[in-house]
Amino acid sequence: MSACLYRDSYQRVFLCCFKDLSVNDGLETEFNGFSVPLEHSFEVDDVAKFQLRGSLVLKTGREPSVSLNQNQLSEEDRTKLKEVAAVDGLYRIRVPRVFLQADKQTEWQTDGHLTAFVRACAMVESHLSDVITLHTDVSGYLIAVSIVTFPGACRGTEVEDEVDLEVFNTTLSIMAPVNAPGPETALFIQRMEQEFEKKGKNPQEQKSFFAKYWMYIVPLVLFLMMSGAQDQSGGGGGGGGNGGGR
């Protein structure tokens, strides 16, 4: 793998495309990739001064993937990070804005950076275990970078062992937007049809209301009719009392 990165005085990053042809079990897989710098900054006075932390190797194409080559923290940086953590400073990272589609990245001029931050104390207390996520948009532009540490809290625990702050334990991922679902009409119609079929198979269900409950309805009607007839026949004699009750 090779990646080249030049930087001129105008903060311009030229990205070089490379092709890596690897022959693997007779299958030729071709992938395009390029690398961009991942920079970080942590200063006691909180004025951002970005330095190279590592390089992100981005594999473009239909399913972009990303890997990270990063350096260890130097002795000097370790003490500085602890100092920054002590004053509750910020640990920032940044990546240039790039386009992840294969056709455009040759000498793609970046017009700015994407930045994110985490509290320096969280960085120290988590022993440099951070989760960096790169977000792209629909067309493959890098739109955001985010960093969190795990655990994320600052509890004020002292990190004695310098070795813990030497190597980054980074989980890296690249996220494209998910497709939001539309209304699921097809499934709904299918379900309705299934239910209709079920009903077709079960003739018991298909009976009408009257057919199902005739045994209750007929006696009820009969009863009503009988009581009505009684009412009328007795209307002459006990009508007064009966009527009063109703």
Next chain:
Amino acid sequence: MAKLILLLLKCILLCGTVYAVFEDQVGKFDWRQQYVGKVRFCHFDAHMQSSKKVLLATESNVFAALNTRTGEVLWRHVDKTGPEGNIDAFLQNGQDAVLVVGNGRFLRSWETNIGGLNWEAVLDSGSFQSACLIGQQGTVKNVAVLKKTAISLHYLSNGHQKWIENLPDSDTVDYQTVYSGGNSEVYVLGVVPHSHIAIVAFSGDDGEILQQSSVEAPWLSSIPESCQMVDQDLLICVDSTTMSLYTLDLKLQLQLNQIPLQSLELEVDPDFRPSLVSHQPNPAKQPRSEFFLQLAPDHYVLLQFNNGQLVVLRDFKPALLVSFATTGEKTVAAVMSPKNKTASSINLFNAETGRRLLDTTLIFTMDPNGGKPEKLNVQAFLKKDDSVGYRVMVQTKDHTLTFLQQPGRVLWTREEALSDVLTMEMVDLPLTGTQAELEGEFGKKTAIQDGLMSMVFKRLSSQLILLQAWVAHLWKLFYDARKPRSQVKNDISMENLSRDEFNLQKMMVMVTASGKLFGIDSKTGGILWKHYLENIPSNAAFKLMVQRTTAHFPHPPQCTLLIKDKDTGLASLHVFNPIYGKMSHVSPPALPQPILQSLMLPFMDQDYAKVLLLIDDQYKVSAFPSTKYVLQQLQEMASSIFFFLVDSNQGRLSGYRLRTDLSTEQIWEVALPTETQKIVSVKGKKPNEHVHSQGRVMGDRSVLYKYLNPNLLAVVTESTDLHQERSFVGIILIDGVTGRIIHEAVQRKARGPVHVVHSENWVVYEYWSTKSRRNEFSVIELYEGMELYNSTAFSSLDRPLVPQVLQQSYIFPSSISTMEATLTEKGITSRHLLIGLPSGGILSLPKMFLDPRRPEMASEQSREENLIPYAPELMIRTEWFVNYNQTVSRVRGIYTAPSGLESTCLVVAYGLDIYHTRVYPSKQFDVLKDDYDYMLISSVLLALFFATMISKRLAEVKLLNRAWR
């Protein structure tokens, strides 16, 4: 089918919250006010002597008739918004009103009595210039419409085209006016700027060109601005550079006749563009030979053409406004002249002689909180003794219509500024005087030092005041009870303004586009105060914030209005008391720099006013109020104050943190490529929103915790590519503090306009699906999962886990105008979405139907949870309309506010109309019903009480008897 019906029934049963008003509740908790907008054309219905109508065509594309006795809308036609419905011209002839609409696209004739449409004619395309009625032998039969390249004549009876003629040399000549003096000739006047006037005379019968000529006029650039028609086909123009009047006889068309103003001993105010006002009472007859010449903003002269000679009839100085009016054969001129600072007098003058008519003075008292008068519309009528009487409708700069009659009695006023409400807030009313007295007694810290005796006296005195108030209240009750119910006035005035038991009555503070602020009582809709802010830029953006509520007696409540010029970004603050509308004595800071962002901090200064931070374009922060205490607090809290900026032009979202020296530092940045998508809206959550329940109880009794991030922003983007296959709507949920993207989704084959509601742990948005050609709703809900990460406090800086995201979409059968969610005091009540439909309905859609956890198939567990099985279509049920038949035209926004009752949410929908109501998303679970039987309950209680007494007595007797035995 039966299954479907069963399913539907199930839905209805499950949802349970059927919402409707009873017939006798109509208008009890709700009110609506209808407006027409800023008046552009106004005609009094003069075809009948006893007419009580004024016809208005407005800049809001509304054509309406008002009752001149009451000011109420008799009928109203609301056309399309924007240039499509723009009313270009309004001509009135007898009972018919002819309108030219949509840059000359439509010609419509309305019957003015009932507001019915007589006919409508679609005209050829072409930009509209002018229109006029064409009379012949005393009757008006045709209407002429002048376009850029053609003139057409239409019959007034049916709108059919009589003839259409192309205009000669229309590529060089700018035709601007059409005129007819009662004979069948139609004159079209055009101008070649700074060169000559072109005159084309058409025959009204067949459109034949009778005459065509051009007259040198190198000083003229626009005919409607500087010329008028007077007398017998005489064109009269005024030019400020040569200080002269020019006359031109259209019949002879020889040359312009110059009359220097000096020869009339008149002088134009320097830097003022003089103008003319003439009058043609009947389109079938010649215009009057009298006209007004305005020489200065407050200087008018009445001139007359008398046998070819120009005569000065009368000089009016100072005069603010003038207007002609005709009744019968009499034409009068009304002149408004300032009397003192607050009042103006209007007088009538005989147009022919310039003599003042006796007993025609009318005093117009100007509202100190209103704008200056802008236009005078006079309705003249003949009295029984044949003298002229009149009423006037005065239009003022703040879009108010005031209708007056002699000697200055205001019949009605209409605040048409309210047709364009931009933003509003609801503020709690203050406590009553007595309540405040009590508060004051114990609220003051100094009271403790006063000693025991004085405290006792204070106590006694306040108790006495309470007793007095109570007696007064009882007396009023007793007094009112004797009067018939209809006579009992519950007028709300400033004096008796106080909070009710359940805080249902509030003060609505409305900010309108004209720059006029209103304080409206939410119970009755009455305007309690108004304040006109002058010098508001036309493209101003407003942000209204409540800095101090009424809860901090004796400090008055305080609202701050941020007014920002959209072009320059320069802003100013207006600080006022929302209850009385008075400007606060607190002087707002001057803001010399353009303002990018403002934010209200949750902490207060020592006077209980929330601190407002303003970020200028140098990313410097200024605080208001900026006392020492506040600055000290800010320094302490600086590291935990974050804010974000959105630059939609560059697609950039960036986060900043406050430093102790009140400068800022950028801490995160997200950039969306502007080539593919643009940010259309960014929605945060309401700061006053409460969420009662941290999670949802599932069917198996476990809890699914909600992801309740108060800093979450919903960013909506739309694709720049509008092709129906490639267009999309993007929705990005981003944490406003860390800039971390929580969720990013894209709705493909979708297009805006997108309406978003963001609340609790959910985001609901509506878009247009280009693939299926329908409106769709989508809901995103965020859950932390089965356990909370840190249950004690939420911090954006310490939430490493990404929440679970659930999403579901539905079909909605209508497009929508606006959307808002209900809001209640404690957030216990279930939520509804209030959706303003273009049809004028306000739909209260239960959030339950927009729940991504709605299952495909109903299972035991989902039934336990009360989840409705998924159905792709959301139905509009008529009982969900909260405004029953009270249509709200052009709803632009819905404002919701909690009341003191948990079950009740106050809703205000504003657009062209204003509608206020209460909604009860979970029914009135905390209120006894109206028909609650107090008698029964109390009689049962009493009966039980006596029964126990009696049985006790009986038991005692029995015990005694047993003891004797």
